[in-house]
Amino acid sequence: MEHTIPEKHYLNEATGWKSWLMTLDHKRIGILYMIMVMFSFFLGGVFALLLRWELISPDKILMGPEMYNQAFSLHGIIMIFLFIIPSIPAILGNFVMPLMIGAKDVAFPRLNLASWYIYVIGFCFAVYALFTGGIDTGWTFYTPYSSETTTAVIPILTAAFVLGFSSIFTGLNFIVTIHKLRAPGMTWFQLPLFVWAIYATALIQVLATPVLGITLALLMLERVVGIGIFDPAMGGDPVLFQHFFWFYSHPAVYIMILPGMGIISELIATFSHRRIFGYKFIAFSSLGIAFTGFLVWGHHMFVSGQSDFAAVIFSFLTFFVGIPSGIKILNWMATMYKGSISLDTPMLWALSFLILFSIGGFTGIILGTLSIDVHLHDTYFVVSHFHYVMVGGTVMAIFGGLHYWWPKIWGRMYNETLARIAVVLIFVGFNVTFFVQFIMGTQGMPRRYATYLPQFQGMHGFSSIGALIMGVGFLLIAIYLIHAIFKGKPSGPNPWKALTMEWETPSPPRAGNFEGAQRLTHGPYDYDKVVPENALKQYKTL
Amino acid sequence: MSQTTARPAHLQHHFTDVHQQAESAKLGIWIFLLTEVLLFGGLFCFYAIYRSWNPDMFHNAHAFLNVWMGATNTVVLIVSSLTMALAIRSMQLGRRKHTIVFLAGTVLLACVFMVIKYFEYSHKIHLGQLPGKWYFFEGIAGTNPHIFFSAYFLMTGLHGFHVLGGIAVITWLIIKTARGSFSPEYYTPIEMTGLYWHLVDLIWIFLFPLFYLIG
Amino acid sequence: MKDDAAQRHILPLNLYLAVGSGLLVLTVITVAAAQMDFGQMNLLIAMGIAVVKATLVAMFFMHLKYDNRIYMLVFVGSLLFLGVFIIFTMFDTLRRGDIYEEISEPYLKEAVIYRTAETGTASSHAAADSSHTAAEAETETTDH
Ligand code: HEM
Ligand SMILES: [Cu+2]
Numbered sequence: 001m002e003h004t005i006p007e008k009h010y011l012n013e014a015t016g017w018k019s020w021l022m023t024l025d026h027k028r029i030g031i032l033y034m035i036m037v038m039f040s041f042f043l044g045g046v047f048a049l050l051l052r053w054e055l056i057s058p059d060k061i062l063m064g065p066e067m068y069n070q071a072f073s074l075h076g077i078i079m080i081f082l083f084i085i086p087s088i089p090a091i092l093g094n095f096v097m098p099l100m101i102g103a104k105d106v107a108f109p110r111l112n113l114a115s116w117y118i119y120v121i122g123f124c125f126a127v128y129a130l131f132t133g134g135i136d137t138g139w140t141f142y143t144p145y146s147s148e149t150t151t152a153v154i155p156i157l158t159a160a161f162v163l164g165f166s167s168i169f170t171g172l173n174f175i176v177t178i179h180k181l182r183a184p185g186m187t188w189f190q191l192p193l194f195v196w197a198i199y200a201t202a203l204i205q206v207l208a209t210p211v212l213g214i215t216l217a218l219l220m221l222e223r224v225v226g227i228g229i230f231d232p233a234m235g236g237d238p239v240l241f242q243h244f245f246w247f248y249s250h251p252a253v254y255i256m257i258l259p260g261m262g263i264i265s266e267l268i269a270t271f272s273h274r275r276i277f278g279y280k281f282i283a284f285s286s287l288g289i290a291f292t293g294f295l296v297w298g299h300h301m302f303v304s305g306q307s308d309f310a311a312v313i314f315s316f317l318t319f320f321v322g323i324p325s326g327i328k329i330l331n332w333m334a335t336m337y338k339g340s341i342s343l344d345t346p347m348l349w350a351l352s353f354l355i356l357f358s359i360g361g362f363t364g365i366i367l368g369t370l371s372i373d374v375h376l377h378d379t380y381f382v383v384s385h386f387h388y389v390m391v392g393g394t395v396m397a398i399f400g401g402l403h404y405w406w407p408k409i410w411g412r413m414y415n416e417t418l419a420r421i422a423v424v425l426i427f428v429g430f431n432v433t434f435f436v437q438f439i440m441g442t443q444g445m446p447r448r449y450a451t452y453l454p455q456f457q458g459m460h461g462f463s464s465i466g467a468l469i470m471g472v473g474f475l476l477i478a479i480y481l482i483h484a485i486f487k488g489k490p491s492g493p494n495p496w497k498a499l500t501m502e503w504e505t506p507s508p509p510r511a512g513n514f515e516g517a518q519r520l521t522h523g524p525y526d527y528d529k530v531v532p533e534n535a536l537k538q539y540k541t542l
Numbered sequence: 543m544s545q546t547t548a549r550p551a552h553l554q555h556h557f558t559d560v561h562q563q564a565e566s567a568k569l570g571i572w573i574f575l576l577t578e579v580l581l582f583g584g585l586f587c588f589y590a591i592y593r594s595w596n597p598d599m600f601h602n603a604h605a606f607l608n609v610w611m612g613a614t615n616t617v618v619l620i621v622s623s624l625t626m627a628l629a630i631r632s633m634q635l636g637r638r639k640h641t642i643v644f645l646a647g648t649v650l651l652a653c654v655f656m657v658i659k660y661f662e663y664s665h666k667i668h669l670g671q672l673p674g675k676w677y678f679f680e681g682i683a684g685t686n687p688h689i690f691f692s693a694y695f696l697m698t699g700l701h702g703f704h705v706l707g708g709i710a711v712i713t714w715l716i717i718k719t720a721r722g723s724f725s726p727e728y729y730t731p732i733e734m735t736g737l738y739w740h741l742v743d744l745i746w747i748f749l750f751p752l753f754y755l756i757g
Numbered sequence: 758m759k760d761d762a763a764q765r766h767i768l769p770l771n772l773y774l775a776v777g778s779g780l781l782v783l784t785v786i787t788v789a790a791a792q793m794d795f796g797q798m799n800l801l802i803a804m805g806i807a808v809v810k811a812t813l814v815a816m817f818f819m820h821l822k823y824d825n826r827i828y829m830l831v832f833v834g835s836l837l838f839l840g841v842f843i844i845f846t847m848f849d850t851l852r853r854g855d856i857y858e859e860i861s862e863p864y865l866k867e868a869v870i871y872r873t874a875e876t877g878t879a880s881s882h883a884a885a886d887s888s889h890t891a892a893e894a895e896t897e898t899t900d901h
Binding site: 228233234235247297307313 | 834835838842845848850851853867868869870
């Protein structure tokens with residue numbers, strides 16, 4: 001079937017750079033975010049490659065220990081605050097969520113644009129810090145080191161502080177949008193699961209991020225004014241900083257993973273061509289994760305000197321966080337079971353997610369075990385755990401989502417062969433990089449060191465090779481995705497024959513999303529009732 | 543939608559009706575208030591922990607705050623909250639002049655609050671009852687009294703910033719009201735600001751006893 | 758569409774005035790109560806009154822009593838999570854001494870800012886100083 005690009009759509013409806021920088025259209029704001037966030041991903045990736053390069057040998061190759069501290073700090077800060085936290089909500093959430101619920105825009109378009117500008121300001125502060133002394137505290141900014149080191153702590157704290165506001169604005173906007181702007185007749189249980197995930201994420205964003213704000217503000221005051229609340233020499237308590245920090249940052253890991261899980265729910269349903277199994281379980285487990293995520297932050301502090309009483313409670317509760325994630329995994333598998341699965345590129349990303357995230361989650365439970373974590377804390381085991389959840393989970397989901405919605409966003413399809421090669425490269429490269437790190441960790445290789453004992457030479461070298469493979473994979477993706485924007489074959493409105501509402505618009509969608517008010521004709525996963533065609537509003541009823 | 547009534551000027555394109563728009567704004571402001579609660583919450587947590595560690599010092603230090611100034615400020619803020627509520631009520635009834643008077647009253651009271659705060663602060667700065675390493679007052683027994691003043695200045699300071707923000711926004715509302723931007727059909731900005739202002743009052747309702755009464 | 762007037766729930770003037778006066782009366786009570794010493798109860802009384810006042814403000818001035826329940830949920834939810842934050846942190850800070858007596862207390866009894874630069878010893882506060890040594894002695898005895 002041949003498709004054409006509609007004559008008028010949101011990309012060409014207004015032209016000129018001003019029409020982009022002043023836009024209130026959620027789709028364009030999603031693209032503005034995409035540019036910035038993906039550029040940050042690139043920057044963070046460069047630092048990652050530098051780190052792995054340095055670690056090819058225990059001797060100095062590129063940088064000494066001080067430089068190495070700077071490199072891993074910047075890698076972490078960029079990846080966490082500039083890339084992974086805003087990534088899915090701000091790019092795909094912005095673009096697809098209103099379409100999915102049949103809304104013409106988010107509830108507060110100006111706030112939406114403001115959040116992007118605030119993000120850009122935060123980005124500038126981070127870059128400023130990079131060029132004025134760098135930062136060597138790690139992304140966790142632990143005191144007392146962070147109140148004493150001479151690097152550019154204040155600019156980077158300002159950056160994280162400002163980025164927090166951007167995140168809050170996005171979250172606030174999405175909660176209101178999902179509550180108030182659903183298409184007439186669309187009930188909560190007719191929402192696509194991606195929307196549920198974005199909703200749960202937004203709840204965490206508004207509940208946890210303000211605490212990050214006040215924490216960073218206190219740290220700045222501690223450093224600049226000397227209020228002494230984290231300084232043991234003044235009767236303060238540095239462990240308190242860790243409580244404040246992790247009260248945000250543990251829930252924040254769910255800001256990172258929940259939207260990814262939402263994408264996976266969509267991908268698995270679409271490519272198994274089957275009604276999703278356990279819809280309500282998946283929906284409520286998102287809320288469950290959002291809630292339990294607030295009760296376990298102390299598992300990052302088992303060896304920090306918190307009371308044993310607190311450590312035991314936090315360890316105990318940590319075991320419960322695994323349950324909602326487990327529920328999701330089982331329901332996804334049950335959906336695939338006896339489905340007619342097509343292995344298009346997005347589905348390959350989803351399958352990678354399932355495997356890698358499961359490993360990441362299980363090792364999380366291992367780390368949550370108090371007595372074991374005493375040995376594994378601050379080793380490469382932790383590094384590997386969080387890369388399996390953040391890269392193996394979230395990044396796989398982001399790219400799955402980008403490949404899934406790329407034809408919707410641009411109206412054009414990428415090269416499927418190259419795309420499959422890229423998935424394989426990344427999957428293999430990822431495991432080569434990180435699996436050996438579990439082993440090194442259990443053997444006592446500590447994290448955040450520029451050098452290591454000779455016995456780790458083989459595994460570190462192996463790991464660095466994996467990083468290179470991944471780097472090539474991501475480069476390949478960048479090339480064919482950008483190529484597709486201009487030269488790809490027109491995809492038609494619904495190339496995957498999915499049933500959620502964003503596919504009922506032309507690709508690319510028109511500026512106001514829908515003509516008139518959107519009507520609900522079927523549920524998001526009614527694959528047992530209707531068969532969608534790759535054309536607008538055409539269904540065969542079964 | 544079959545409605546053929548003209549869309550009012552203040553209705554944005556992506557809402558179906560005024561009602562939906564107003565409800566969205568309200569939910570939005572409530573979530574904003576939630577973030578405010580957690581922002582202040584960090585400081586309340588800070589207060590609770592150091593107080594539990596140094597109960598005697600907190601008790602000794604609180605005696606150096608002026609209860610009467612604090613109580614006056616409490617009264618001032620409560621009355622300002624009342625005038626704010628009445629400003630909204632007047633607009634609901636379409637009495638624009640009353641709204642302006644009540645809003646102006648709110649701003650005035652907020653300024654009184656800040657002036658009293660100014661006198662309190664300058665007295666403390668003068669005596670050296672200051673946060674952290676700036677502390678040089680002698681005469682409060684107990685461990686590390688500077689921590690009490692860290693908490694005091696941080697919490698009342700952040701609250702003070704919120705009062706200043708309130709003054710700015712309410713002044714803007716007065717101008718808008720005078721220009722006739724609001725009506726009984728559309729007064730969402732006043733209502734939103736009202737909710738914000740009540741939260742500022744509400745936080746002070748806790749700050750007052752925690753610092754001035756029991757320490 | 759729901760009725761706009763019902764949405765707006767215009768409350769009677771007297772109600773506002775009554776709530777306002779109630780708040781002022783409670784302020785007087787709490788100040789008066791603070792002049793007396795109820796020992797452990799001081800905190801409870803002051804906080805109890807503050808909670809009542811806060812409830813009045815939230816219910817009537819902020820219209821929570823009349824509005825959609827969702828706003829109540831948002832507000833109460835924020836307090837709930839704040840509660841989790843404070844209580845769980847205190848699981849740590851209040852029980853540091855469970856095993857090691859000496860870390861149940863602030864690390865330093867006297868901040869460095871109270872030490873004179875030349876001698877490096879604690880300055881004037883005699884009272885604070887004696888409590889310092891007393892605490893140290895106590896730690897030593899419990900250590901055995
Ligand atoms: C099954 C759920 C999970 C459990 C039980 C869990 C448990 C843990 C534990 C106990 C640690 C602390 C290890 C240590 O420092 O000694 C940890 C670290 C970490 N986890 Fe997880 N985790 C889970 C899921 C996730 C997810 C979904 C993410 C992110 C998407 C994540 C990101 C991280 C990060 C970034 C760290 C390291 C923080 C640092 O820099 O110190 N975790 N996890
Ligand atoms: Cu965690």
